[in-house]
Amino acid sequence: MPQHIALKDPHRESRIYSARTVIAIAIVLALLGVVLVRYYSLQVTQYETYRTESERNRVQLQPLPPNRGLIFDRNGVLLADNRPSYILSVVRERVPDLDQTLEELQALVPIADSDLEKFHEKLRRRRPYEAVPLRFRLTEEERARLAVNRYRLPGVVVDAQLLRHYPHGELFSHAIGYVGRINEREAFELDESDYRGTFHVGKVGVEKYYEDILHGDVGYQNVESNAHGRVLRVLERHAPVPGVDLTLHLDIRIQRAAVEALGDRRGAVVAIDPVTGGVLALVSTPGFDTNLFVNGISSKDYSALRDSLDVPLFNRAIQGQYPPGSTVKPLMGMAGLESGLVTPETTVPDPGWYRLPGDSRRYRDWILRIRGTGHAPRVDLKMAIAESCDVYFYDLARRLTIDRMSDYL
CATH class of the missing domain: 3.90.1310.10 (Penicillin-binding protein 2a (Domain 2))
Structure with a gap:
């Protein structure tokens, strides 16, 4: 007698379907839970942080x-x-x-x-x-x-x-x-x-x-x-x-005249108004184009300036160290007046040379080589400054002494 074989098991299939449905729903709920947790984190927990960042991106x-x-x-x-x-x-x-x-x-x-x-x-x-x-x-x-x-x-x-x-x-x-x-x-x-x-x-x-x-x-x-x-x-x-x-004391006309007077020579010129003390011109040659430095000078241009034998970056008027020469004489004259060692009427004999007491050596005045004698038989402070008389200031320096001179320089 033939046996009957069941092709389907409705109850088993129903159980499998139900299990799969539960798993799918669980996965969906889990994902939804993740989304809700993240949403809560963004909107509540980290709201202020992201709001501030958003404002920073929008408003600057x-x-x-x-x-x-x-x-x-x-x-x-x-x-x-x-x-x-x-x-x-x-x-x-x-x-x-x-x-x-x-x-x-x-x-x-x-x-x-x-x-x-x-x-x-x-x-x-x-x-x-x-x-x-x-x-x-x-x-x-x-x-x-x-x-x-x-x-x-x-x-x-x-x-x-x-x-x-x-x-x-x-x-x-x-x-x-x-x-x-x-x-x-x-x-x-x-x-x-x-x-x-x-x-x-x-x-x-x-x-x-x-x-x-x-x-x-x-x-x-x-x-x-x-x-x-x-x-x-x-x-x-x-x-x-x-x-x-x-607005400076500088005068472009005087500045240009100083540059032209120096020409191609290396040197410096400073012109000062004796009344106000204002600097009318300050020149150091050679100079350089200052526009090169505004946005950062190129290595090529800087090397050319740095390695130049004329040293254009060196400010000879400010940074140079030179013997003061006769420019120091008016300052020494002021020191003599303020210290009471001399008056405007004080005179000094000027044979064209000066000799320290007890010393036979003669210190010549520059004019002796030209005239063979001094500036005048006797020289006062006004003439000494006007004609740059060495003899007068040799004598004044001896009276001032090195310490007092240092105080005025």
Whole structure:
């Protein structure tokens, strides 16, 4: 008799289906639980953290650098001004791949190794979302290339800013000095709040001495931006305070005349107003073009200046050490008057030479070689200064003694 074989077991299949359904529901509930826990974490536990981060991405506090004060000579001739220039900068937090972005930028505009070095140096000191300069003085063609490719360069910014310019080049190089990029040592020494958004500082000369008043005060603005860093609107603005303009005693006509008088010779000329004490001219030749230093001088240009036999970077008017010669005589005359050792009417015999008491050696006056005698039979202080009489000041020096002379020098 044939046996009947069951092809299906409805009860078994029902149990399997129910088990699978329970497992599926459990998995779905578990995943939903994970989502809910994460949602709770984002919306409740970490709400303040992410809200602050979101606001930081959307609203930024941007520094507004002040315009540096101008420098004029006593006749109102402009000696140092500011000219608009376009700067290429990068906001690190908005750049997905910094190395790739830098490669793409180098393919679009020339970027020197020194610029890259300064960029990475500044990158280490920056604040979050602060634009770090990469290239200064972009040309119109370079700006156009960057504008065309802006869509694929998130975090790359091109801004206009005023940069220092010296219209007379090397004429006032050692008097006015120059500004340059802030280096690592200066960044550590300067007050960061006073120099946010500022890349330059006075290095030498008038630019350094009057840095505090030429620099001005930094302003700030709160801006709302999109995900690409483009500013949508300004929420709040505090305008920067420009630096103070300086009018110096320097006179460009006297300065130029001094340079022309020196010609190709190495030397120095300082002209001082005897009434006010103001410096009318300060020349050291040869000089150099101070504009080379504003944005960081190239290695080639710096090597040429440093290695020159004429040493143009050496300020002969300030740093040079020379015998004072007869320029010290008026000071010694003042010392004699103030100490009461002489009066304006005091006279000294002048045969053209001087001899110390008890010494047979004769110390000649310069005029003896020309006239064969002294300036006059007797010389007072006025004549001694006017004709640079050595004999008078030999005698005065003996009376003053070395200690009193030292007090006046």
